[in-house]
Amino acid sequence: MSASILVVEDERAIQDSLAWCLRTDGHEVRTAGDGEEAMAIMAGQDFDVVISDIIMPGASGLDLLRKARTLHPRTLVVLITAYATVETAVEALREGASDYVLKPFKFDDLRFRVQQLLEHRAAFQESAQFRRAVENAAADRSLLGESAAMLAVRTQVARTGPAVSNVLITGESGTGKELVARAIHAASPRRGQPFVPINCGAIPESLLESQLFGHVKGAFTSAVQASPGLFAAADHGTVFLDEIGEMPVHLQVKLLRVIEEKQVWAVGSTKPIRVDIRIIASTNRDLAKEVEAGRFRGDLFYRLNVVHIALPPLREHREDIPLLADHFMREFNLKLGRRVRGIDRDALRALMAYPWKGNVRELEHVIESAMILSDGEVLTIGDLPRCVVGDSVPRNESLRELNRQSERQHIMAVLAQTQFDKRKAARILGISLASLYRKLDERRISDLPLQD
CATH class of the missing domain: 1.10.8.60 (Helicase, Ruva Protein; domain 3)
Incomplete structure (x- = not known):
């Protein structure tokens, strides 16, 4: 991944060596010997990355960072410091630096960090258009994601929305089942009509029937006035039955009747009310197993499970x-x-x-x-x-030690991914094979059963 990079360093030897390394990686590199020269260059050119020493004659690296944030907010800024203090690092990050490097540094380490920053930014840039589309559409934040699993969910929502069929959404708590239900409603011809969410587990069993189907005045002791019920309120729209697995079996029978006859019977009434609704149900249970255990009616399950959307856990x-x-x-x-x-x-x-x-x-x-x-x-x-x-990252350790631990964990993960093939691991990590050997020795992981 090539990029335009500005190297700002008052020590000419470091400036030339760093520029050479980055050009070797395929990047377009310009150099500056101090902050003022760098600011003049940035005024006329936008860079993907700026790498700058903090301590320089005249304008400092932090001054340059502030200028870069003003001129080109999307530019990644990596600061180099010879003073390994937490205060310096924290100030740099607070000012908006993407990363910092301690002197003396190894060129391969800096090249690796630049490559990681560019890859991370590319992932966000590629998704920017999709994020804007989702945020401006009725489909809510549950549809954010570019993994294969979430692409499959969005495809199902797009295809399911225009249909009239009932939908069953399954997934663990917190996966966004209601938000997907709203997205289906928003993609349907009913989007201008009511979307009525009902949590079947949150309403007391004694009140659930009257809440769903309504009641007439005097139907029971506290029925001082008639209520049409939530199904009637959703006429021509969508009813979302959240946690349908919590619904008592005797109410499942009545719900099945509503689906089949497209009419509801209010509690205490002798006349049905016609309703035109689409039902979307959700559960975090395995309803097929609930049917086998006798806790959920099989006929209702098949009526609801016309279209099944399974949401993946995070x-x-x-x-x-x-x-x-x-x-x-x-x-x-x-x-x-x-x-x-x-x-x-x-x-x-x-x-x-x-x-x-x-x-x-x-x-x-x-x-x-x-x-x-x-x-x-x-x-x-x-x-x-x-x-x-977690306990793996103690909070009393220096930032330098935390970086060492993170790098060790990342190297081990890549080695495991490549089945301990060092050449392949070095390519993925963006470093030379010699640099990988050195890191394995420094991080005390050289005794693993690696392959060349």
Whole structure:
């Protein structure tokens, strides 16, 4: 992946060597010897990446960073510092730096970081058009994601929306079943009509029938006036029966009758009311097994399960986490009045590694919590809840040590992916084979059963 890169370094030897390495990787490179020269160059040219020393005569690297954020907000800025202090790194990240490198540094390490930043940005740029389309459409944020699993869900929604058939949505809690139901309704000819969500597990069993089908005045002690019920209120629209597996069996019989006869009988009434509704149901249970156990009627199951959309848990499409996190950050920036611009590398790794038993809803709550507790413009691993970070990343360690641990974990993951083929692993990591050998030795993982 080639890019336009500006290297700003007052030490000519480092400037020339770094420019040569980057050109070898196929990048278009310009150089500057100080901050003022770099600012003049940036005024006339947009760069994908700016790599700059922090301490230079005249304008500093932080001054250059601020200028870059003003002129070209999408430019990635990597700062180089000889002072390995947490304060320097934190200030750089708060000002909007994409990464920082400590002197003395290895050129292969810097090349690897640049490549990772470019790949990460490319993933977001490729999805930008889709994000805008989804956000401006009636389909809600549940449809965000570019994994194969979410592409399949969006395809099913697009094909199912215009149909008249009933739909059963299954998936774990927090996967966005109601949001997908709303997207189906929005893609249907009924989109201008009511969408009525009903949580079958939240309404007391004694009230559920009258809530669904209505009642006449005097039908029971507290029925002081008639109520048409939610099914009648949804006439010509869509009824969403959330957690349909919680519905009592005796009400399942009545729901089946509504589906078959397209009319409802209010409690205490002797006359049915015609209704034209589409039913979308959801559950986190395996309804086929519930049928076998006698807890759910088979005939109702087959009536609802005309079209089946299975939502994947977040742990099965982790590649969508950066996109979802970016969406939630922008959402909570508006809600909380914040200006958070991103997540640093270690925090993103922690999010990618977490099992997410609460799925997308849990990720949303974690991002909201982190943005409330953070005092910077970049979310760091220290802003995340302890349960997400885990014991593998102690909070009393230096940023340098955390980077070493993250790099070790990433190298081991790539080696496992390539079945410990070092040449293939080096290509994926974007470093030479010699550099990989050195890292294996430095990170004390050279004794693994590797292949050349």
